[in-house]
């Protein structure tokens with residue numbers, strides 16, 4: 135898609151009858167993007183659900199509203215210092231703290247709107263999980279352009295005890311005979327990572343309904359099913375681990391990718407693997423591949439593509455009831 139400023143100024147993004155939207159995705163985790171830089175839009179859960187409806191709406195895993203950070207009452211203090219805020223909503227209308235694929239697509243959208251030029255330096259994005267920093271980066275696999283996001287600190291919620299006992303949760307996944315241990319990982323939003331023994335288990339898992347996690351997480355969780363595929367070596371000799379992943383997202387269902395989930399998966403597999411495990415991981419998801427780098431201080435970077443595919447005006451009266 136060509137980079138031209140959107141034809142509609144923010145003040146006219148929504149009028150009484152229509153709403154200007156842009157559709158984008160990161161490794162096929164897809165979003166409806168709204169330019170609401172002046173905070174004029176009432177983004178009620180019902181509007182999110184209608185926009186995300188794949189039959190009668192625009193279709194998407196979630197909605198991303200670009201808004202001035204100073205206009206977001208529940209923005210964390212550090213995020214208030216940024217110009218632009220990613221207000222992320224899951225397809226069921228619920229609010230989520232963070233979206234790793236979404237923040238790359240947000241950056242691509244800000245670039246498209248003329249609000250950010252990668253040549254001028256990183257984009258600081260306000261999110262409910264704090265500030266995330268995005269830079270344009272060289273495409274590695276599949277469709278470009280690529281962006282790298284500083285995802286902040288990743289935390290194994292149960293610490294070393296959880297690791298020593300193989301996990302801090304029990305997870306029952308439809309289609310698989312036995313309950314598996316899961317590891318709770320905080321990437322600004324909640325994740326439970328489950329390692330499966332073989333790729334066949336990944337195919338067999340039924341994610342048409344949410345895996346059952348015990349103890350039940352108070353705020354719900356995203357569940358990642360992963361199969362480690364071994365290690366490769368980059369041209370410079372760096373060890374690169376590889377995993378395959380499927381994900382069931384809180385507030386959505388199975389999606390074709392989850393950026394925060396990929397970070398959680400890499401952090402969990404590395405922790406299970408011990409000190410010799412690689413710091414860099416390629417995570418293969420149904421929608422493509424992303425790269426995760428785990429830093430010694432606990433921070434992680436996520437790199438992957440972000441693509442804008444369409445702009446449209448939605449007739450609000452025609453959306454499903």
Ligand SMILES: N[C@@H](CCC[C@H](N)C(=O)O)C(=O)O
Nearest residue numbers: 230233234235323392393394
């Ligand atoms: N797909 C996103 C995560 C979106 C939010 C998630 N469903 C939640 O409720 O925490 C990603 O790429 O990280």
